[in-house]
Amino acid sequence: xxxxxxxxxxxxxxxxxxxxxxxxxxxxxxxxxxxxxxxxxxxxxxxxxxxxxxxxxxxxxxxxxxxxxxxxxxxxxxxxxxxxxxxxxxxxxxxxxxxxxxxxxxxxxxxxxxxxxxxxxxxxxxxxxxxxxxxxxxxxxxxxxxxxxxxxxxxxxxxxxxxxxxxxxxxxxxxxxxxxxxxxxxxxxxxxxxxxxxxxxxxxxxxxxxxxxxxxxxxxxxxxxxxxxxxxxxxxxxxxxxxxxxxxxxxxxxxxxxxxxxxxxxxxxxxxxxxxxxxxxxxxxxxxxxxxxxxxxxxxxxxxxxxxxxxxxxxxxxxxxxxxxx
Amino acid sequence: xxxxxxxxxxxxxxxxxxxxxxxxxxxxxxxxxxxxxxxxxxxxxxxxxxxxxxxxxxxxxxxxxxxxxxxxxxxxxxxxxxxxxxxxxxxxxxxxxxxxxxxxxxxxxxxxxxxxxxxxxxxxxxxxxxxxxxxxxxxxxxxxxxxxxxxxxxxxxxxxxxxxxxxxxxxxxxxxxxxxxxxxxxxxxxxxxxxxxxxxxxxxxxxxxxxxxxxxxxxxxxxxxxxxxxxxxxxxxxxxxxxxxxxxxxxxxxxxxxxxxxxxxxxxxxxxxxxxxxxxxxxxxxxxxxxxxxxxxxxxxxxxxxxxxxxxxxxxxxxxxxxxxxxxxxxxxxxxxxxxxxxxxxxxxxxxxxxxxxxxxxxxxxxxxxxxxxxxxxx
Amino acid sequence: xxxxxxxxxxxxxxxxxxxxxxxxxxxxxxxxxxxxxxxxxxxxxxxxxxxxxxxxxxxxxxxxxxxxxxxxxxxxxxxxxxxxxxxxxxxxxxxxxxxxxxxxxxxxxxxxxxxxxxxxxxxxxxxxxxxxxxxxxxxxxxxxxxxxxxxxxxxxxxxxxxxxxxxxxxxxxxxxxxxxxxxxxxxxxxxxxxxxxxxxxxxxxxxxxxxxxxxxxxxxxxxxxxxxxxxxxxxxxxxxxxxxxxxxxxxxxxx
Numbered sequence: 001x002x003x004x005x006x007x008x009x010x011x012x013x014x015x016x017x018x019x020x021x022x023x024x025x026x027x028x029x030x031x032x033x034x035x036x037x038x039x040x041x042x043x044x045x046x047x048x049x050x051x052x053x054x055x056x057x058x059x060x061x062x063x064x065x066x067x068x069x070x071x072x073x074x075x076x077x078x079x080x081x082x083x084x085x086x087x088x089x090x091x092x093x094x095x096x097x098x099x100x101x102x103x104x105x106x107x108x109x110x111x112x113x114x115x116x117x118x119x120x121x122x123x124x125x126x127x128x129x130x131x132x133x134x135x136x137x138x139x140x141x142x143x144x145x146x147x148x149x150x151x152x153x154x155x156x157x158x159x160x161x162x163x164x165x166x167x168x169x170x171x172x173x174x175x176x177x178x179x180x181x182x183x184x185x186x187x188x189x190x191x192x193x194x195x196x197x198x199x200x201x202x203x204x205x206x207x208x209x210x211x212x213x214x215x216x217x218x219x220x221x222x223x224x225x226x227x228x229x230x231x232x233x234x235x236x237x238x239x240x241x242x243x244x245x246x247x248x249x250x251x252x253x254x255x256x257x258x259x260x261x262x263x264x265x266x267x268x269x270x271x272x273x274x275x276x277x278x279x280x281x282x283x284x285x286x287x288x289x290x291x292x293x294x295x296x297x298x299x300x301x302x303x304x305x306x307x308x309x310x311x312x313x314x315x316x317x318x319x320x321x322x323x324x325x326x
Numbered sequence: 327x328x329x330x331x332x333x334x335x336x337x338x339x340x341x342x343x344x345x346x347x348x349x350x351x352x353x354x355x356x357x358x359x360x361x362x363x364x365x366x367x368x369x370x371x372x373x374x375x376x377x378x379x380x381x382x383x384x385x386x387x388x389x390x391x392x393x394x395x396x397x398x399x400x401x402x403x404x405x406x407x408x409x410x411x412x413x414x415x416x417x418x419x420x421x422x423x424x425x426x427x428x429x430x431x432x433x434x435x436x437x438x439x440x441x442x443x444x445x446x447x448x449x450x451x452x453x454x455x456x457x458x459x460x461x462x463x464x465x466x467x468x469x470x471x472x473x474x475x476x477x478x479x480x481x482x483x484x485x486x487x488x489x490x491x492x493x494x495x496x497x498x499x500x501x502x503x504x505x506x507x508x509x510x511x512x513x514x515x516x517x518x519x520x521x522x523x524x525x526x527x528x529x530x531x532x533x534x535x536x537x538x539x540x541x542x543x544x545x546x547x548x549x550x551x552x553x554x555x556x557x558x559x560x561x562x563x564x565x566x567x568x569x570x571x572x573x574x575x576x577x578x579x580x581x582x583x584x585x586x587x588x589x590x591x592x593x594x595x596x597x598x599x600x601x602x603x604x605x606x607x608x609x610x611x612x613x614x615x616x617x618x619x620x621x622x623x624x625x626x627x628x629x630x631x632x633x634x635x636x637x638x639x640x641x642x643x644x645x646x647x648x649x650x651x652x653x654x655x656x657x658x659x660x661x662x663x664x665x666x667x668x669x670x671x672x673x674x675x676x677x678x679x680x681x682x683x684x685x686x687x688x689x690x691x692x693x694x695x696x697x698x699x700x701x702x703x704x705x
Numbered sequence: 706x707x708x709x710x711x712x713x714x715x716x717x718x719x720x721x722x723x724x725x726x727x728x729x730x731x732x733x734x735x736x737x738x739x740x741x742x743x744x745x746x747x748x749x750x751x752x753x754x755x756x757x758x759x760x761x762x763x764x765x766x767x768x769x770x771x772x773x774x775x776x777x778x779x780x781x782x783x784x785x786x787x788x789x790x791x792x793x794x795x796x797x798x799x800x801x802x803x804x805x806x807x808x809x810x811x812x813x814x815x816x817x818x819x820x821x822x823x824x825x826x827x828x829x830x831x832x833x834x835x836x837x838x839x840x841x842x843x844x845x846x847x848x849x850x851x852x853x854x855x856x857x858x859x860x861x862x863x864x865x866x867x868x869x870x871x872x873x874x875x876x877x878x879x880x881x882x883x884x885x886x887x888x889x890x891x892x893x894x895x896x897x898x899x900x901x902x903x904x905x906x907x908x909x910x911x912x913x914x915x916x917x918x919x920x921x922x923x924x925x926x927x928x929x930x931x932x933x934x935x936x937x938x939x940x941x942x943x944x945x946x947x948x949x950x951x952x953x954x955x956x957x958x959x960x
């Protein structure tokens with residue numbers, strides 16, 4: 001009999017990813033309505049010290065699966081151990097973050113368990129005893145509510161940075177269960193890992209994003225955005241035009257063919273606001289647009305707009321914010 | 327009656343549209359500004375086979391019909407009129423007469439590299455005192471043994487300067503007027519064949535327009551298309567087909583301007599609402615759309631007649647006349663809808679308006695088209 | 706090398722979405738090959754050019770999805786298969802089940818697909834196909850070399866990229882940046898109609914409706930609430946920038 005809400009506790013380099021807390025808070029909310037427990041599964045090498053802390057965020061139980069072979073994520077090894085755990089515990093629902101890892105793992109586990117999977121959800125609730133997920137489709141141009149009525153577990157990946165994190169309850173601990181892994185057949189060999197080193201937060205997790213478009217005129221001008229980002233503790237993004245022009249790497253592209261982001265503040269400089277760009281950032285809480293073209297589409301979505309040359313506006317904005325923060 | 331495009335024609339239209347929007351669109355304004363063509367686009371068009379759409383596969387072409395060709399020219403012109411005329415002049419004015427009047431050896435030597443896009447073609451017909459009056463050409467070709475010696479000039483030659491292969495209409499016997507004409511294929515680099523000044527134009531500024539100068543230029547007899555005396559015939563038949571591609575170009579320019587104006591009218595707000603909420607704008611848009619559609623139907627109909635092997639001199643003249651005037655009218659309206667922004671180079675409609683004008687002029691002015699049409703109906 | 710490319714026909718990315726009878730309307734929508742699948746087809750053609758062999762394009766969808774297959778054939782693929790499930794009540798598990806069945810009747814060394822489709826953005830069909838066929842999968846690949854019995858792929862991972870080696874056959878999904886898809890050539894368009902394109906139903910791949918019943922049920926569709934336009938801060942650039950900083954702190958309370 002299916003029972004409980006299981007959450008994939010995503011960690012990287014010994015640090016729990018923020019989306020994990022968002023999942024636990026959402027899991028707790030639906031679990032209490034269904035009268036069930038929330039548990040988490042934590043996978044990696046030397047990660048057991050992280051398990052206890054998950055209790056503060058709402059996990060009643062944490063399954064820890066540790067092995068040298070699990071140090072770096074590989075689809076095969078992770079899918080093997082996680083699918084085994086899910087099969088043994090038969091949760092009602094299994095939730096993951098819609099990160100690169102979560103999305104990759106979810107598809108394999110869902111197929112192995114022969115169940116349905118809803119990707120990139122932005123809300124989850126219980127209606128008439130059924131877990132219902134909200135997810136954008138057509139790059140955010142439409143929204144669906146959907147459920148998985150029969151197949152179990154119900155599976156979904158949740159977009160990072162969208163759902164709230166409940167205040168952690170200091171001192172609340174979780175029951176830690178060590179699960180001996182059966183790594184199984186791993187067909188993929190990781191030859192090399194190239195980390196992008198950046199002192200700035202990751203785009204999908206950042207609270208503030210400063211983004212540039214065609215109006216930046218060239219890669220050398222991104223310094224203006226970086227200066228602003230530094231005073232705000234923000235991540236730097238870009239529109240497709242800048243990526244296509246070779247000014248910035250694809251990894252910082254926001255939009256339909258890039259990253260989908262939901263920061264508290266999104267500052268769009270020299271971005272016209274093509275529908276493909278809006279698809280990636282329209283769920284931001286506050287949007288600021290700086291553009292010299294008063295007709296630019298971006299102003300239709302912006303909470304605050306400045307019509308003016310970004311080369312004049314950005315340096316002043318950086319200075320003013322520095323003053324306010326001083 | 328069947329107005330539905332075939333699956334291949336639909337795919338061609340979509341392909342050329344994607345190509346034009348993605349590859350040519352970002353460069354169109356700059357090419358216009360600099361009065362220069364980015365010939366890397368030509369190489370891409372050659373890779374796609376846009377340089378030989380209507381010719382048989384055995385001559386390096388795609389063996390498509392004229393409807394397909396008209397669709398391709400329209401889609402290029404919708405984004406950039408200069409690109410469409412590069413293809414249209416190359417295909418209709420140079421490659422086609424070689425295909426239609428050349429012998430097998432000439433086709434292998436000239437048509438194959440043209441269709442494959444390895445060579446760029448042009449037609450030398452217009453002279454300072456002979457344009458549509460093709461029988462009045464003065465450029466002389468005098469037989470000398472197995473060669474002819476060419477002397478004279480050609481003006482306003484599209485693809486001139488850059489072109490590798492030229493079909494040149496000459497006079498071999500002035501006394502016989504148009505019966506004393508011939509058509510030669512002359513290659514760039516032939517001694518005695520040079521280029522005069524480059525024209526600076528109102529529109530289609532990215533396309534090259536040059537004067538061709540022949541000074542004792544020796545061309546072998548085997549470069550003559552058809553026979554001595556057939557120059558006028560070659561020129562007239564070439565212009566018949568050329569009109570379809572210019573009509574398609576005019577339709578494309580008009581379609582592009584109409585779409586720009588339609589989109590802008592929905593986002594431009596005045597007095598608290600988009601200008602498309604005003605009936606004055608609505609009626610302009612309705613008229614623009616209607617005229618473009620009518621011009622397209624005339625154009626595709628003349629292409630259809632050509633594909634069916636039926637006479638189409640009158641129909642292609644009607645298509646070119648109507649489409650060219652439609653193009654001018656629609657682009658003027660588009661600039662009007664954009665208001666001050668339409669007059670600025672920030673937006674493409676001013677370029678489209680300048681580009682449209684040439685369609686009323688080259689390959690037979692609108693007045694000449696009316697002569698062709700009236701000759702046909704009063705006969 | 707026997708190469709399979711999985712493709713999906715989607716709405717044009719610029720399509721305006723409207724609801725008709727409570728569902729997503731299809732009227733006036735132009736349909737395209739999913740752009741990520743175009744990368745997959747291009748990569749398949751490159752592998753064929755390098756290693757020889759043939760490219761088979763497989764899709765699940767209504768009959769009109771043949772247009773996407775024809776496009777792939779015009780780009781240079783050798784043959785196409787379309788399986789029409791005969792129902793719109795399908796989800797990712799349905800599509801993956803059908804694709805895997807259709808592919809299992811073919812010989813294959815490598816299976817390529819886009820890492821996600823731009824319509825539902827689910828990013829799970831190719832992975833499910835790999836699971837059903839018991840093949841390894843590498844997702845979000847930006848560089849690929851495949852020959853002999855293995856593939857070496859550079860793929861996006863959390864916070865960077867990784868180079869992975871995988872034995873063939875395997876499933877590889879394409880991320881933007883893998884290549885620049887070619888445009889179909891005019892000759893390609895003419896040849897495409899002469900290439901084999903098999904249209905099949907569920908029965909032709911030995912499946913029945915109960916085996917492919919959707920597990921996900923959509924309860925309702927809606928359009929997102931329009932974002933209300935905010936205010937434009939007046940003034941000269943420097944003046945407005947200062948006012949903006951103040952508004953972000955005092956009004957939005959966000960910095």
